[in-house]
Amino acid sequence: MFQELTSRFENIFRKLKGHGKLTSENIAETMREVRRVLLEADVNFKVAKEFITAVEKKAVGTEVLQSITPGQQVIKIIYDELVALLGGSEAPLREANLPPTVIMVVGLQGSGKTTFCGKLAKFLKARNRRAMLVAADLQRPAAVEQLRVVSHAAGAEFYSQPDSTPLEVCRTSIGAARQRGLDTVILDTAGRLHINAELMEELEAIKQATKPNEILFVADGMTGQDAVNTAQAFTQKLDFSGVVLTKMDGDARGGAALSIKTVTGKPIKFIGTGEKVEALEKFHPERMASRILGMGDIVTLVEKASQNVDMQKARELEKKLRQADFSLEDFYDQLQSLKKMGPLSQLLNMIPGLGGKIPQDVEMDEKGLVVIEAIILSMTPEERRRPHIINGSRRLRIAKGSGTSVQEINRLLKQYDMMRKMLKQAGRHKGRRGLSLPF
Numbered sequence: 080m081f082q083e084l085t086s087r088f089e090n091i092f093r094k095l096k097g098h099g100k101l102t103s104e105n106i107a108e109t110m111r112e113v114r115r116v117l118l119e120a121d122v123n124f125k126v127a128k129e130f131i132t133a134v135e136k137k138a139v140g141t142e143v144l145q146s147i148t149p150g151q152q153v154i155k156i157i158y159d160e161l162v163a164l165l166g167g168s169e170a171p172l173r174e175a176n177l178p179p180t181v182i183m184v185v186g187l188q189g190s191g192k193t194t195f196c197g198k199l200a201k202f203l204k205a206r207n208r209r210a211m212l213v214a215a216d217l218q219r220p221a222a223v224e225q226l227r228v229v230s231h232a233a234g235a236e237f238y239s240q241p242d243s244t245p246l247e248v249c250r251t252s253i254g255a256a257r258q259r260g261l262d263t264v265i266l267d268t269a270g271r272l273h274i275n276a277e278l279m280e281e282l283e284a285i286k287q288a289t290k291p292n293e294i295l296f297v298a299d300g301m302t303g304q305d306a307v308n309t310a311q312a313f314t315q316k317l318d319f320s321g322v323v324l325t326k327m328d329g330d331a332r333g334g335a336a337l338s339i340k341t342v343t344g345k346p347i348k349f350i351g352t353g354e355k356v357e358a359l360e361k362f363h364p365e366r367m368a369s370r371i372l373g374m375g376d377i378v379t380l381v382e383k384a385s386q387n388v389d390m391q392k393a394r395e396l397e398k399k400l401r402q403a404d405f406s407l408e409d410f411y412d413q414l415q416s417l418k419k420m421g422p423l424s425q426l427l428n429m430i431p432g433l434g435g436k437i438p439q440d441v442e443m444d445e446k447g448l449v450v451i452e453a454i455i456l457s458m459t460p461e462e463r464r465r466p467h468i469i470n471g472s473r474r475l476r477i478a479k480g481s482g483t484s485v486q487e488i489n490r491l492l493k494q495y496d497m498m499r500k501m502l503k504q505a506g507r508h509k510g511r512r513g514l515s516l517p518f
């Protein structure tokens with residue numbers, strides 16, 4: 080996603096970090112480059128201009144903090160403004176006080192509405208919600224059948240009325256959902272190739288009749304400013320409540336994602352990242368900004384690090400984590416600083432290349448850390464350095480010594496092993512993408 084944009088930002092930052100001191104000239108030069116990058120990514124020119132002005136204003140006005148360089152500080156300001164541009168904070172789906180929640184899905188033909196309806200149903204199902212997909216696209220004969228297939232793939236209920244009108248189907252669907260005991264109704268409406276009055280009237284009528292809790296406008300993320308212009312037209316006529324950007328798995332340049340919130344005032348709620356029913360992500364402005372800037376959640380790591388431990392310690396910890404071959408002994412040494420910095424899984428999430436890939440098993444809470452500490456303390460130095468020698472009888476001894484069970488030893492060794500593998504992967508990732516830390 081946004082590879083071009085990311086590599087351009089990385090280049091700018093590399094140069095910026097090279098400057099020991101920031102002058103108004105090199106800030107200005109940096110911002111000229113950022114502006115060019117944004118425009119080439121098809122960001123709306125007004126949005127780009129406002130972005131640059133906001134960053135410059137902050138960059139000039141801030142005092143340089145100790146322990147990070149001025150260049151890093153500018154990167155942080157750019158990151159913060161990017162987060163704001165993407166909507167600031169996560170926008171949750173609205174829900175009805177009295178079920179069913181009605182979600183109306185609108186957009187041009189081919190934008191990915193039907194596919195999204197299936198993805199959303201599946202997403203909700205994973206959260207114990209039960210959705211019904213409503214075939215309200217009667218424009219194309221195959222559309223109803225397509226939605227039926229999609230519903231099946233998503234494990235969702237399906238509703239259609241072959242010889243009816245879109246308005247009638249939508250109207251009756253809500254009672255049907257209530258009868259079937261379902262809590263969510265998703266209306267898959269028809270699109271057109273272009274916005275026209277007839278389409279808007281149809282959608283307006285459905286909106287009046289069903290009073291949706293949420294109207295999601297689906298746009299093809301690959302189409303850049305076209306998507307933004309369409310969104311603007313839709314919001315004037317229909318006043319939707321959120322945006323879904325699809326086809327973000329392709330080589331979307333980022334223009335739509337970066338402009339749509341500012342232009343329409345409506346938040347992005349989801350992004351589609353593939354044709355399959357599970358290829359849906361909730362939209363997180365912060366994570367997206369990190370991805371775009373190519374720094375993982377490293378900004379957060381910097382913040383946490385400066386809050387809780389001194390920079391030297393953070394740097395050492397980072398280095399250890401980066402070295403895929405850290406032993407249980409290193410692991411133990413790091414426990415103290417880790418404890419200060421927050422849950423381990425949360426920290427691991429912030430390492431570029433690892434983000435979001437942490438399996439449940441690795442999740443460790445504060446109590447878990449105490450157990451781990453006890454177990455590691457009951458090992459011999461040899462065992463800590465070379466955990467693979469820990470066989471059955473050693474496990475029994477360690478369990479007794481630490482007042483735990485063999486199962487707990489097994490779990491720790493498994494967790495340790497998984498983490499080592501993941502860190503190794505992240506290390507490879509780092510080499511390929513040329514990620515570097517801003518400290």
Ligand SMILES: Nc1nc2c(ncn2[C@@H]2O[C@H](COP(=O)(O)OP(=O)(O)O)[C@@H](O)[C@H]2O)c(=O)[nH]1
Pocket residue numbers: 186187188189190191192193194195270325326327328329350351352353354358
């Ligand atoms: N690569 C990719 N293709 C998508 C995505 N969402 C939808 N599509 C494809 O886009 C085409 C149009 O999707 P469809 O849901 O039928 O659009 P609709 O006309 O708005 O209902 C189909 O070929 C989908 O497989 C996505 O997130 N990524």
Ligand SMILES: [Mg+2]
Pocket residue numbers: 192193194216222267
């Ligand atoms: Mg469709």
